[in-house]
Amino acid sequence: MHSARLAPGPQGQRLRQDRRALGLAARPLPWLAGVAALFTVLQLVLVVPGTGLGWDETVYVSQVSPQAPAAFFSAPRARGITFLAAPVAALTASTGLLRGYLAVLSGCGLFAALWVWRRLLPVPVLALAGVLFSSLWITVFYGPQVMPNLWVAYGALITVGCFLRVVRAPAGGAGDPRALLGLGAGLLLAGLMRPSDAVWLALPLGAAALLVREWRRPAVLLVLVLGTAAGCAEWVVEAYLRYGGLAERLHRASEIQGGMGLHLAFDDQLRALEGRSLCRPCEVAWRQPATAVWWFALPVLAAGGVLAAGRRGRRPFSVRDGRTSVALLPALTAVSLAVPYLLLIDYAAPRFLLPSYALLALPVALCLVWLVTGVPRSLRTAVGAAVAVALAAHLAVQFAVLEGVLSRGRATRDAVGRTAAELRREGVRPPCVVSGAEAVRIAFRAGCASRQVRGHDGSITRAGLAATARTVPVAVLVTGTNEPPPFARGWRVAPLPHLGGLRDYRAYVSPSATP
Structure with a gap:
């Protein structure tokens, strides 16, 4: 096939024409770099300005940030996204800088994930796939966030693309050693971010490698196992160090979910x-x-x-x-x-x-x-116009939803800031502890530790929180008709700003907090 492609005869000419028609002759670098750059710009313009940390993000960032003590790290979570954010989160409390760093990094990640496929798909098809994925409101919204799911997506693209590049190579040949390394790297990335996703990613590839006779290669199966194991290793080790074993952590993770x-x-x-x-x-x-x-x-x-x-x-x-x-x-x-x-x-x-x-x-x-x-040439213009209109309508819906999500997110960020400021006026200043409704984000913003006495993030007993309140400022946040713990019912009550759907939001502030 290689010699036919280069031959000057009619067969070689037809092959060159086919490649041009399919876009195979297009240069991948400008196409894919353009898609990645557009994705980065969308994040920097639409998402980065003015958005605060979400609840899950706060947990991940607090593990390395000097702004406040680390929040409770529950059993289902993995630390991969914290490692990714650490170079910036550990040095600055600026959410804008962290968002900008992740926006650029996620653009680079999209480019790398698509680049793996350049030998498998026509470049225009690959670029269109990148546009379709990166223009979803979900993708744009989570691109600059300290959340693991987009990076699992990149790991999945890299893993499947490299798998195909390896198994499509002639059996017994040298193959593509870079693709074999990429296969392991993709699984490693997915496992660091979400170990369970890495397992679900590896399963169909392992099945394909066993069921398709031409794809049965020991090296592929070995890398599938080793890549998944390496990605999940940190989570498994932590299970034994902090949760009493792997089975116990899996059980607790299932309960929380x-x-x-x-x-x-x-x-x-x-x-x-x-x-x-x-x-x-x-x-x-x-x-x-x-x-x-x-x-x-x-x-x-x-x-x-x-x-x-x-x-x-x-x-x-x-x-x-x-x-x-x-x-x-x-x-x-x-x-x-x-x-x-x-x-x-x-x-x-x-x-x-x-x-x-x-x-x-x-x-x-x-x-x-x-x-x-x-379709026949006579219909291509009409079909192309119909596809373009459908895609334009799809994009309009995506960005309308994104605008609503961002508007609500910015309102929540402002409300969290006002609540943290109110607590500081009430004397809840570092070192301090915040417990109760929406404690994680508010505590982090105020520079306090967040501790819960019950629920998925239970990390302290009521007696322990009462004892803490005798030495450092403690605020228990309550909403609606809910009551604070018995030990806090005689504490000073401070009304708090409206936050999202919370009604009658108030803080019970310990006597150790002096306004």
């Missing part, structure tokens, strides 16, 4: 697409169905991409064929990664499915390109 079992969360995910970062419990009305149109189209377009890839293969619709596998394997792996979040937990967060969306963007892009180029 509501108990792993058969829970259909499809409807929860649909509601969350309206702009809810967390829907738990997700017993809310579905007011904006238009925000989920793309979600219903996603499996149809992905299946179309697999079929479109198969039509060009020597054995149509066969996983063994190279052209089919570049669309089919990402789709199957995306399904595997979505299983725990659609079938095993009873709540939803849109970010959970980011790895699946990243992989499905590849066959979807293939389908869209085929819709335009696979």
Whole structure:
């Protein structure tokens, strides 16, 4: 094939024409760098200015930040995203600088994840896949956040792309050693960020490597095991050091997530697409169905991409064929990664499915390109215009949802700042402790430790908190008709600013706090 491609005869000429038609001759660097740069600019312009740390972000940042003592680190969490944020979070309390650093880093991550696929897909298809994924409101919103899911998505793209590059190489040849290293690196990244996701990522690849005879390579299976184990190692070691063992940590993690079992969360995910970062419990009305149109189209377009890839293969619709596998394997792996979040937990967060969306963007892009180029020439203009209009409408919905999410986030940031300032006026200054409703973010903003006496983040007993209050300022935050612990009922009550959906928000301040 290589000699035919270079031959000056009719066959070589036809191959060159085919490559130009498919975009295979396009240079990947400017296309992919342009997509990554656009993604970074969107974050810097839309998301970075004025957004504060979310609740989960605060937990991750507090592990390395000098601003306040570390918040309780619960069993399901992994420290990979903290390691990623540490170079900036450990040196400055500026959320803007941290966001800017992660925006640039996430743009570089998108470029690297797409670059792996440059030998597998036509460059324009790959660039379109990058645009489709990076323009989702979920992707733009979480790009500069201290959250692990986008980085799992990058790890998934790198892992599946490198896997295909390794197994598609001729058996017994030198292959592509860089791709083998990339396979392990992708799993390492995913495991550091979310160990459970790394397992769901490795499972379909391991199955493919065993079931497809041409793909049975000991080196691939070994790297799948070692990469997953290396990524999960820190989490496993910490399980024995802090949680009493791996089984105990897994049990506690399952409890915090509501108990792993058969829970259909499809409807929860649909509601969350309206702009809810967390829907738990997700017993809310579905007011904006238009925000989920793309979600219903996603499996149809992905299946179309697999079929479109198969039509060009020597054995149509066969996983063994190279052209089919570049669309089919990402789709199957995306399904595997979505299983725990659609079938095993009873709540939803849109970010959970980011790895699946990243992989499905590849066959979807293939389908869209085929819709335009696979029809007769007389229809291409009309079909292309219809696809362009549909994409424009999709983007309009995505950025409308993003604007609402950002507006609410900035309002919450301001409210958290006002609440922390009010506590400081009441004498709750470092060293200090804050407990109760929304304690994590408010404590971090005020420079205090956050400690809870019950719930998922229970880290101190009531007796311990009462004893602490005798020596350092303590504030117990309460909402509505809830009452403070008995030891705090005689403390000074300070009304607090309205924060989100919290009503009658107030603080019970210990006598050790002097205004």
